Amino acid sequence: MYGWLSSALLLALWWGLAAMLQDRALPAPPAVLAALRSELAAGALLPALAATLGRVVAAFLLAMILGSALGYAMGRWRAAGAVADPWVTLLLNIPALVVILLAYIWFGQTEAAAIGAVALAKLPNVVVVVREGARALDPALDEVARLYRFGPLMRLREVVLPQLAPFLAAAARSGLAIVWKVVLVVELLGRPSGVGFELHLRFQLFDVAGLLAYSLAFAGVMLLVEAVALRPAEKRARAWRHAAA
Amino acid sequence: MPPLELRIRRKAQPRAEGPPLEVLRDVALDFPTGSVTAVLGPSGCGKTTLLRILTGLDTAFEGSVHHRPRRIGMVFQEPRLLPWRSLADNLRMVAAAAGLPPPRPEALLERVGLEGWATRLPGELSLGMARRAALARALAVQPELLVLDEPFASLDSESAGRIRALLAELLAEGRTTTVLVTHALEDAAELAGRVAVLTARPGTLSALLDVPPAARREPAVLRAALVQA
Structure with a gap:
């Protein structure tokens, strides 16, 4: 209820301010809606959204898989933790923008460089979160798995992953939010398609309505992804916790 | 099947400060197939450690375990489901x-x-x-070796009774080698064929004796036998 009210208030503020200023730099909501409609009619909006979404998914999966594996190893084995720690710390403190620029310089303005750079920018965050999860694994359950001779796959699926689930969910949630914003930057800097590319175009044309239309459309897509994919998965992973009452 | 053979020369637990804490010393026990052994001893004498070595969960000790069966069932103090x-x-x-x-x-x-x-x-x-x-x-x-760490500790009487009855039934079948850690002499007398007694830390084997048949009804008989030993 309050959420809707506050959203309506934001919209009203925007509208009011736009009406007051009457400036190209802040178009009113109907102008943005019109821009959205014309981009959709011209057949430019959906391909741009699809291209960006594809990059987001690829970079997100890459960062989650590699980051989880590395974070697990660092949390589980002291030597791995000690060796990889300075690397992760360094990576955590390099701005995503620098990673992107270097990737483009070293590997060219290719799709692989773009996705790799985004994944690399997100990776250390996943590593740090999953490492904490791996450190918190219950040794008592580990012993159960050893005693009853669980194979490595069974151990992973039945003992490790359920304990890591809340940490993976946290990494995924914050990860998706970072990844899609960084993807817009790689597109803006060096891809010939996608929402970031379109934003760059609107920026040069000083087309603020178009700029807002693309940004809001993609933000909507990401909210949808979170609502239909991430949140239900998180809920499923937590279901057993409610058993203990 | 040759008996499960436990030989512990020394088991020490590293500590954050100071020298390692010696937990067990010179414990040699054979567990014939189908036998039921109760391990008794004061708190902290290394009974649980002995079980962990027996099952292979703890391998950092001086000594050996031979003929450990493949299928082991263990009831830990915490349920660990x-x-x-x-x-x-x-x-x-x-x-x-x-x-x-x-x-x-x-x-x-x-x-x-x-x-x-x-x-x-x-x-x-x-x-x-x-x-x-x-x-x-x-x-x-379908364990060949069943290990129970204080199975009756802090249980309601219904649960304790259920477990005791089931164990008695199971042990009467005589197929499963069973090792049972307990504080209570009564449980040992009722369920076990023999009793191994450990001293205070570092735990060493102070007595190993068969439970006299009369002790099944009257645990005091076992106490007397232990005092004699």
């Missing part, structure tokens, strides 16, 4: 890991008095029920 899996799944899982055909979890749970609980999660159980479920899980691997 996988909380995200139903009781039935907890049972199925260990059987699958042991390479056994899928068991009938309902039947095993019924044996420990948990009929109708197969689809529940461990978090819904009381401690006594959870320990009974852990016993059902240990049985699901």
Whole structure:
């Protein structure tokens, strides 16, 4: 209820301010809606959204898989933790923008460089979160798995992953939010398609309505992804916790 | 099948500060197939450590364990069920890991008095029920060696009674080598064929004797026998 009210208030503020200023730099909501409609009619909006979404998914999966594996190893084995720690710390403190620029310089303005750079920018965050999860694994359950001779796959699926689930969910949630914003930057800097590319175009044309239309459309897509994919998965992973009452 | 052979020369636990803490010293025990041994001793004398060495969970000791069977069922002091899996799944899982055909979890749970609980999660159980479920899980691997760490400690009388009756029934079959750690002489007298007594830390074997048949009805007989030994 309050959420809707506050959203309506934001919209009203925007509208009011736009009406007051009457400036190209802040178009009113109907102008943005019109821009959205014309981009959709011209057949430019959906391909741009699809291209960006594809990059987001690829970079997100890459960062989650590699980051989880590395974070697990660092949390589980002291030597791995000690060796990889300075690397992760360094990576955590390099701005995503620098990673992107270097990737483009070293590997060219290719799709692989773009996705790799985004994944690399997100990776250390996943590593740090999953490492904490791996450190918190219950040794008592580990012993159960050893005693009853669980194979490595069974151990992973039945003992490790359920304990890591809340940490993976946290990494995924914050990860998706970072990844899609960084993807817009790689597109803006060096891809010939996608929402970031379109934003760059609107920026040069000083087309603020178009700029807002693309940004809001993609933000909507990401909210949808979170609502239909991430949140239900998180809920499923937590279901057993409610058993203990 | 040759007896399970435990030889501990020395077991020390590293400590954050100071020299390692010596937990066990010179414990040599054979466990003939189908025998039921109760391990008695004061708190902190290394009984649990002895079980962990016997089952292979602890390998950092001086000595050896020979002829350890493949299928081991253990009831830890805490139930240690996988909380995200139903009781039935907890049972199925260990059987699958042991390479056994899928068991009938309902039947095993019924044996420990948990009929109708197969689809529940461990978090819904009381401690006594959870320990009974852990016993059902240990049985699901058709254990050649069954190890119980204080199975009656802090249980309601119903759960303790259930476990005691089931164990008595199981042990009478005489197929499963069983090792039982307990504080209570009465439990040892009722369930075990023989009793191994450890001294205070570092635990060494101070006595090993067969439980006299008369002790089954009158635990004091065992106490007297122990004092003599």
